[in-house]
Amino acid sequence: MSPLHLCLLLSTVLFCIGLAAVLVRTSAILVLLGVELMLNAANLNFIAFWRYGPGGDDTGVIFVLFSIAVAAAEAAVGLALVIALHRHRRTIALKAANQLRG
Amino acid sequence: MSLAFLALALVCVVTASAAMISRNLIHSALLLVLTWIGLAGLYLWAGADFVGFSQAIVYVGGVSMVVLFAVLLTRRQRDEPLVLIPEAGVGRVVAGLAATFWVAALLVPAMVVAPLVQRAGPGPTLTVKRIGELLAGPHLVAVLVVGVILTVSLIGALYLAAPVTAEDQPEWDNGGTGRDRGNQEEPS
Amino acid sequence: MTTTSVPSSESWLEVAPLQARDALLGLLPESLHWIASSVLAIAVLVGAFGLMFAYLTLAERKLLGRIQNRPGPNRTGWAGLLQPFADAVKALTKEDIVPRDADKVLHALAPVSLVALSLIGLAVIPFGRHLVAIELDAAVLYFFAAGAATELSIFMAGWASRNKYSLLAAMRALAQLISYEVPLLLSVVPVVLVAGTLSTTAIVAAQGGWAAGFWPHWHVLTPWGFSAFCLFMIAALAESNRSPFDLPEAESELIAGHLTEYSGFKYALFFMAEYFGMAALSAMAVTLFLGGWQAPLGWLEVLPSYVWFAAKLLALLAGFIWIRATFPRLRIDQLTRLAWKFLVPMALLNLANAAFWSLTAGWSGPLQAVRWAVSLAAVVVPFLLLSRSLFSGLGPRVYRYAPS
The missing domain is CATH 1.20.120.1200 (NADH-ubiquinone/plastoquinone oxidoreductase chain 6, subunit NuoJ)
Known part of the structure; x- marks a missing residue:
C-alpha cells in the first residue's frame, strides 16, 4: 500500500470517528468537536495530495490555510450557539434545541 | 513509509x-x-x-x-x-454507528482500489515566502473574503453569546464600570 | 546545532562553542553525529536555562528585597548564593500531596507538560552568531505554536485539582491568555512585515549595521518598533502570568490559584515553567526588537555575540522583576479591557505604521525627517487618544464616608 493510500485511509478513519460522534453523542459541544474532526480529516487529504499528488501547484496548502481559518470561525459561532442554548434551556443536550423561537 | x-x-x-x-x-x-x-x-x-x-x-x-x-x-x-x-x-447509538459503518464501507474499498497517480521521490518544498506570494497574489480575494467571514462570525458569536436580559446577566457583571450596582439607576 | 563548518576570520571566543561541540562530536562515530548534536544542543539549553532559572529566583528575591528596603536571602552560602540549591533540596524532599478527588493523570501531567512546552520554544532562538538549535523557515510561527499550548497546561492544573479556587484560576487563565495572545501576535507582525521573513536568524541579520555610524538598526529604535516592543512586553507579562497580570494565582483572592493543590516538586516545576516562559518570551523580544546578538556599537563587537544576547536577556528579565515590585495587580475586567480596548487597536494601527515605514525605506535627506515625524505621530496620537478613551467614564472614584 502506498503512502498516499495510507494517508487517505487515516483521514477516512478520522472522518468516520467524527461522523460517529456527530450522529451518536448527545452533547452539542461534542457534536461540534466531531465536525471539527471531520474538517481536519479533509485537510489531511489536501496535504496528502499536495505531498504525493502529481500536480506541481501549491493550491492544496493554501486551501488548508483557508480551511483552518474558517474552521476557527465555525468553532466560535458554534460554541456561542451552545452558550445561547444553555442560557435558554439550562442544558446542552441537542434534544433541547427543538424550537425556532427563542 | x-x-x-x-x-x-x-x-x-x-x-x-x-x-x-x-x-x-x-x-x-x-x-x-x-x-x-x-x-x-x-x-x-x-x-x-x-x-x-x-x-x-x-x-x-x-x-x-x-x-x-x-x-x-x-x-x-x-x-x-x-x-x-x-x-x-440505544436506538441513537445503533443508528449512528450503522450510518457511520455504511459511509466507511463505501469509502474504504473505493479508496484502496483507486489507481492514484503518485509523484515519486521527495515531496515538494514550499517556502514561507512562496505562501505569502500566493496569498497576496492569486488568492488575494479569498484572503479578503476570509477576513470578512472572520469578522462577521466574531460579531455574530458576540451577539449570540452576550446576555440579552437582565436576569441572564451574572451578578458580578455590572457593565464593566467597576462601580457597585447600587449606585446606578434602577431600570424601570 | 545546524552549522557544522567552523568559519575562520572570527575571534576565537566567537567560535569557541562551535569548536567545543566539534571536539565533543569528534569523540563519537560519524553515524551518531546527528543525534549527538541534537542531544548536545538540548543539554546545553536545559543546563544553561536551568542554571539561569536557579539564579533568577535568587536575583528576584534579592531585587525585591532591595526595592522593599530589606536584604533578601543572605544566609545560605556567601551572600545567599547557595539559596537556590537549598530551595531545590527543600522542594524535592517535601511530601507530594494529591487531593483525593483530583483527576490524578491530569494533575500529574500539568506541571510536566508546562515545563516541556515552555522550553521547546527556545529551540529557534539565535543565542549567538552561530548558536541556534534548529533553523526553521517559519521559526517565529513555531515559537508561538509552541507557546500556544502552555495555557492548556494551566487549565489542566486548575481543573484537575477539583478545587473551587483552582477552577476559578483556570477560567481566569483562559480568559487572560486568550485576550493577550492577540496583541502578542499582532505586535510581532510589524517586525515580520518589515524584515520580510519569519526566520529568526534572518530577522536578527536584518537588524545588523548602524545608521550614521552609531544608531543601530534595531527595530526598537524606530517609532513603530518601540511601540511594538512595549506592546509585546506588556502582552508577554500577561502571557507568563507575571505581576501585575498574575490574576490566575492572585494570592489575596484565590489562595494560590491553579497552584493551590500542588506541593513539593510539582510546585517547583510550575515555578520553573514560569521562569522558563518568561525567559523564552524575553529571548524572543531580544531577537525581534533588540537586535538579537548584535552589539550596540561597532567597536563593542570584541565581545562575542552570545555575551551581548545574554546581557540583553538579563536586562529584560530584570525589567520583569522591577515591574513586579512596582505595580499593583489589575482586576479581571481592567485586564480584559486593557487588552481589547488598548493593546489590540494600538497593535493594529502599529501594523499600518510599519507598512508606511517599509514603503518609505527609500526616502533620504530631509524626507527621512518627514518619515520619522509621520511614524512618530502615528504612534503618539493613537496612544494619547486610546489611553484617554480607556479611562473615560471611569472618572475619579467617589468615596462616601459616614457622617461625622
Missing part, C-alpha cells in the same frame, strides 16, 4: 476515538487537542511546516480554549467541576 507517520497516525486515531467515547467533556476536549497536535505533526512530516504551525496555533491555542471555556460555562451546577454527559439512547 516511515515510522513517524505510523506513530502519528496511531496517536491521532487513538486520541480521537478516546475523545469521542469519553463521558467527560473536559477529557474529550483535551484528548482532541492531542489529536490536533498529532495532525500538526503529520503536516510537518509531509513537509508543510507553515500549515503545521498554523494548525497548532489556531487549534491548540485558539479553538481548544474556546471549547474549554464553553464547557466550563455550560456546567449544570455552578460549583460542580465534573462535566459528565448523559448517555445516548
Whole structure:
C-alpha cells in the first residue's frame, strides 16, 4: 500500500470517528468537536495530495490555510450557539434545541 | 513509509476515538487537542511546516480554549467541576454507528482500489515566502473574503453569546464600570 | 546545532562553542553525529536555562528585597548564593500531596507538560552568531505554536485539582491568555512585515549595521518598533502570568490559584515553567526588537555575540522583576479591557505604521525627517487618544464616608 493510500485511509478513519460522534453523542459541544474532526480529516487529504499528488501547484496548502481559518470561525459561532442554548434551556443536550423561537 | 507517520497516525486515531467515547467533556476536549497536535505533526512530516504551525496555533491555542471555556460555562451546577454527559439512547447509538459503518464501507474499498497517480521521490518544498506570494497574489480575494467571514462570525458569536436580559446577566457583571450596582439607576 | 563548518576570520571566543561541540562530536562515530548534536544542543539549553532559572529566583528575591528596603536571602552560602540549591533540596524532599478527588493523570501531567512546552520554544532562538538549535523557515510561527499550548497546561492544573479556587484560576487563565495572545501576535507582525521573513536568524541579520555610524538598526529604535516592543512586553507579562497580570494565582483572592493543590516538586516545576516562559518570551523580544546578538556599537563587537544576547536577556528579565515590585495587580475586567480596548487597536494601527515605514525605506535627506515625524505621530496620537478613551467614564472614584 502506498503512502498516499495510507494517508487517505487515516483521514477516512478520522472522518468516520467524527461522523460517529456527530450522529451518536448527545452533547452539542461534542457534536461540534466531531465536525471539527471531520474538517481536519479533509485537510489531511489536501496535504496528502499536495505531498504525493502529481500536480506541481501549491493550491492544496493554501486551501488548508483557508480551511483552518474558517474552521476557527465555525468553532466560535458554534460554541456561542451552545452558550445561547444553555442560557435558554439550562442544558446542552441537542434534544433541547427543538424550537425556532427563542 | 516511515515510522513517524505510523506513530502519528496511531496517536491521532487513538486520541480521537478516546475523545469521542469519553463521558467527560473536559477529557474529550483535551484528548482532541492531542489529536490536533498529532495532525500538526503529520503536516510537518509531509513537509508543510507553515500549515503545521498554523494548525497548532489556531487549534491548540485558539479553538481548544474556546471549547474549554464553553464547557466550563455550560456546567449544570455552578460549583460542580465534573462535566459528565448523559448517555445516548440505544436506538441513537445503533443508528449512528450503522450510518457511520455504511459511509466507511463505501469509502474504504473505493479508496484502496483507486489507481492514484503518485509523484515519486521527495515531496515538494514550499517556502514561507512562496505562501505569502500566493496569498497576496492569486488568492488575494479569498484572503479578503476570509477576513470578512472572520469578522462577521466574531460579531455574530458576540451577539449570540452576550446576555440579552437582565436576569441572564451574572451578578458580578455590572457593565464593566467597576462601580457597585447600587449606585446606578434602577431600570424601570 | 545546524552549522557544522567552523568559519575562520572570527575571534576565537566567537567560535569557541562551535569548536567545543566539534571536539565533543569528534569523540563519537560519524553515524551518531546527528543525534549527538541534537542531544548536545538540548543539554546545553536545559543546563544553561536551568542554571539561569536557579539564579533568577535568587536575583528576584534579592531585587525585591532591595526595592522593599530589606536584604533578601543572605544566609545560605556567601551572600545567599547557595539559596537556590537549598530551595531545590527543600522542594524535592517535601511530601507530594494529591487531593483525593483530583483527576490524578491530569494533575500529574500539568506541571510536566508546562515545563516541556515552555522550553521547546527556545529551540529557534539565535543565542549567538552561530548558536541556534534548529533553523526553521517559519521559526517565529513555531515559537508561538509552541507557546500556544502552555495555557492548556494551566487549565489542566486548575481543573484537575477539583478545587473551587483552582477552577476559578483556570477560567481566569483562559480568559487572560486568550485576550493577550492577540496583541502578542499582532505586535510581532510589524517586525515580520518589515524584515520580510519569519526566520529568526534572518530577522536578527536584518537588524545588523548602524545608521550614521552609531544608531543601530534595531527595530526598537524606530517609532513603530518601540511601540511594538512595549506592546509585546506588556502582552508577554500577561502571557507568563507575571505581576501585575498574575490574576490566575492572585494570592489575596484565590489562595494560590491553579497552584493551590500542588506541593513539593510539582510546585517547583510550575515555578520553573514560569521562569522558563518568561525567559523564552524575553529571548524572543531580544531577537525581534533588540537586535538579537548584535552589539550596540561597532567597536563593542570584541565581545562575542552570545555575551551581548545574554546581557540583553538579563536586562529584560530584570525589567520583569522591577515591574513586579512596582505595580499593583489589575482586576479581571481592567485586564480584559486593557487588552481589547488598548493593546489590540494600538497593535493594529502599529501594523499600518510599519507598512508606511517599509514603503518609505527609500526616502533620504530631509524626507527621512518627514518619515520619522509621520511614524512618530502615528504612534503618539493613537496612544494619547486610546489611553484617554480607556479611562473615560471611569472618572475619579467617589468615596462616601459616614457622617461625622
